[in-house]
Amino acid sequence: MEDIKAIFSPRSIAIFGASSNLNSISGKPLRYLRQHGYEGKIYPINPKYEEIAGIKCYPDLVGLPEIPDLLLVAVSYKRIFNVLEQCTAKSVKNIIVFSSGFAEVGGEGKKLQEKAVEICRNSGIRLLGPNCQGVLNLHENVTAAFSGSLENKPLLAGGTGFVTQSGALGFSIFNLAQEAGVGFSKVVSTGNEADLHSLDFMEYMVEDANTKSLVAYLESVKDGDKFFRIADRALVLGKPIVVLKVGRSAIGQKASASHTGSLTGSDAVFDAFVKQKGLIRVDDIADVIDLAGLIEKTELPEGKGLGIVTTSGGAGILVADRACDLGLDICELPEQACRHISKFIPPFGSDINPVDVTAQVINDPDGFSNVLNTMLSVPGIHGLVIVVTMITGPAGEKMAHDIVMQTKKTDKPIVVAWTGGEKLMGKALQILRDGGVALFKSPVRAVDALGALMKYQVFRKKYLAEKQRSSLDK
Amino acid sequence: MAAVKSQLEGKCLSEYESKKVLREYGIPLAAETLAKSVDDALAFAERAGYPLVMKVDSPDIPHKTEAGVVKLNIGDAHAVRTAYDDLLKKAKAYDPNASINGVLVQEMVKGGTEVIIGVKKDPQFGPTVLFGLGGIFVEVMKDFSLRIAPISMTEAMEMIDDTKGARILRGVRGRKPADINALCETLVKISLMAIDNKDRISELDLNPVIVLPEGEGVRVVDALIITEQS
Known part of the structure; x- marks a missing residue:
């Protein structure tokens, strides 16, 4: 996996075809690398310029003062063989090809790609792409990519490792997630996967200390056995794999073939794999962001016992219905806990799970905190969903502070849906965000995300127990 | 267990030839x-x-x-x-x-519940095992479940429970529960056979397999193996 390491952590990066127009595809990588504080050497290559943005520019690859760890290729597909010739001459081992015009256009493009791969194989070159948008390593300020999502500054480093077979969609997910406060460890857009493919990167990320969870946008899977091994490692290490796998429908599959040139496999078989290895399969990018954000912010729940606290009986029922659909346990509270909770809520509230504290909980300044604390101390509760409705002004802000405090005190994950608009609730919501609370747009999305992690952990424990048993048998 | 080589040449195996392969793996057959x-x-x-x-x-x-x-x-x-x-x-x-x-x-196996067990090779994930109840369940209702081979007893149980038909096997309206344990064992054995012979068998169709009442086991009644075209 030395090649992948060089791609994620290059000590030097050369850019073949670097442009002095720093807003063009071939100019952006250089600008982004500098803007985001890349500390290694940068070598623009273009015979047209002496220097670009104050950095010495070289006429060709061979003239570079050292062998760059990584070469970004931003020239037309027509020049690929010239680039590879120079790579071979200079002993460059790792290249990322941004250019399109290869297998994704079919016919000649496909042949061109096959020939390029053959040259790479013979010269010991590892190729990422073509038709890809590059890689990020947020912990080491590596932004070897041209996506507009890199205009944001600073980029948030965190624990989400992201592999995407679609560059455009992938980096827009990255952008949405970043703006929702999700930090990433590493991101890779794999394009046509002519040589290195998604699973090569997932294999690396699963062992990466900075990566806490893996997210993948996939259209096809190259190597089922390898995915099995990666998923097994991820279960052992407790790193959930969230996967957005598209191409369920016949039309979707056809579109995929002309998109990144990949052939999607049978969706039923992929679903079987998901079940057997406890992957979390989601249907939309909103789910990806919800889950990645939650994993970033909290510990994994220990089981599927759910506590529900709301300021509205209706919200409690909504959450309970969804939790039942998901197969979570809405556990009964011990009598003592009920008695304690009943002290802080009016008679028309509910002191059983789902607990409805009603809007009157604010009458006692410690009431809400006490209820949360009591719920969190119930052993059968492994995670808490809190839904707050129209509690505005200082009362709402106090509740937000209470939630932040409880979140910091407990290892059990807490998810919050505050069903009010930004105009009225903005301040309370900001308190939650600043306090690192996992905040969701709706009660159902909150319980979906927490529920997915609960079921993941239940599966994982069972899986590891069985794995241990079968290794003892042998 | 070693792969069974000799019989596996050509496209379709006859029922008797198909069952010879199954017998090697201790899969229970009708006499x-x-x-x-x-x-x-x-x-x-x-x-x-x-x-x-x-x-x-x-x-x-x-x-x-x-x-x-x-x-x-x-x-x-x-x-x-x-x-x-x-x-x-x-x-x-x-x-x-x-x-x-x-x-x-x-x-002629009497009583019991008819189920279908299939094996099909996926180009990425290798042999997969399909299970569903016989009759209209698989073909019309699409009530089947799929797993990638090999599977464990736990996975076999889960794949049965994934189907709506599982409730029929567990016993409804006074019917005795079927021998689900024996069915699980059969699914596990078939998944192992599929792995051992993945270069030779491209498809396997056991239809029907009869699951007898609890304690009486299962019987494969009809079997068809389609071999890999080389």
Whole structure:
């Protein structure tokens, strides 16, 4: 996996075809690398310029003062063989090809790609792409990519490792997630996967200390056995794999073939794999962001016992219905806990799970905190969903502070849906965000995300127990 | 267990040849013999008792019911004689060039619930195992579940419970629960067989497999292996 390491952590990066127009595809990588504080050497290559943005520019690859760890290729597909010739001459081992015009256009493009791969194989070159948008390593300020999502500054480093077979969609997910406060460890857009493919990167990320969870946008899977091994490692290490796998429908599959040139496999078989290895399969990018954000912010729940606290009986029922659909346990509270909770809520509230504290909980300044604390101390509760409705002004802000405090005190994950608009609730919501609370747009999305992690952990424990048993048998 | 090489050449295996492979893996089959003559058939009938099923065994006639070369409910020696000649005639009429191994004489398994077990190779994930209840469940209702081989007993149980038909196996309306444990064991064995022979078997179709009441096991009644084209 030395090649992948060089791609994620290059000590030097050369850019073949670097442009002095720093807003063009071939100019952006250089600008982004500098803007985001890349500390290694940068070598623009273009015979047209002496220097670009104050950095010495070289006429060709061979003239570079050292062998760059990584070469970004931003020239037309027509020049690929010239680039590879120079790579071979200079002993460059790792290249990322941004250019399109290869297998994704079919016919000649496909042949061109096959020939390029053959040259790479013979010269010991590892190729990422073509038709890809590059890689990020947020912990080491590596932004070897041209996506507009890199205009944001600073980029948030965190624990989400992201592999995407679609560059455009992938980096827009990255952008949405970043703006929702999700930090990433590493991101890779794999394009046509002519040589290195998604699973090569997932294999690396699963062992990466900075990566806490893996997210993948996939259209096809190259190597089922390898995915099995990666998923097994991820279960052992407790790193959930969230996967957005598209191409369920016949039309979707056809579109995929002309998109990144990949052939999607049978969706039923992929679903079987998901079940057997406890992957979390989601249907939309909103789910990806919800889950990645939650994993970033909290510990994994220990089981599927759910506590529900709301300021509205209706919200409690909504959450309970969804939790039942998901197969979570809405556990009964011990009598003592009920008695304690009943002290802080009016008679028309509910002191059983789902607990409805009603809007009157604010009458006692410690009431809400006490209820949360009591719920969190119930052993059968492994995670808490809190839904707050129209509690505005200082009362709402106090509740937000209470939630932040409880979140910091407990290892059990807490998810919050505050069903009010930004105009009225903005301040309370900001308190939650600043306090690192996992905040969701709706009660159902909150319980979906927490529920997915609960079921993941239940599966994982069972899986590891069985794995241990079968290794003892042998 | 070592892969079974010898039988696995050509496209379709006959039922009897397919079952030879299954037997190697201890997969429970309905009692049967491949009769090369009427006397063979009668000898088996005497041992096994009636009623019996008789069907033509040929790699060239994989869909026997369509070809009309299956006879159920054979009740006595006279019926065995008539069926033997009749079935061979029908087979010849259906496909004059078909290579015919003989006539399969099989116990008629009574009671139980019919299920389907299949194996199909996925280009990325390798052999997969399919399970569902027989009749309309798989074909019309699409009520089946799929796993990538090999599977454990736990996974076999989960895959059964993934289907709506599982409730029927667990016993409804006064029916005795079926032998789900034996069914799980069979699914596990089939998944291992699929892995061992993944370079040779491209598809396996066990339809039906009869799951008898709890404690009585399962019986594979019909089997078809399609081998990998090399």
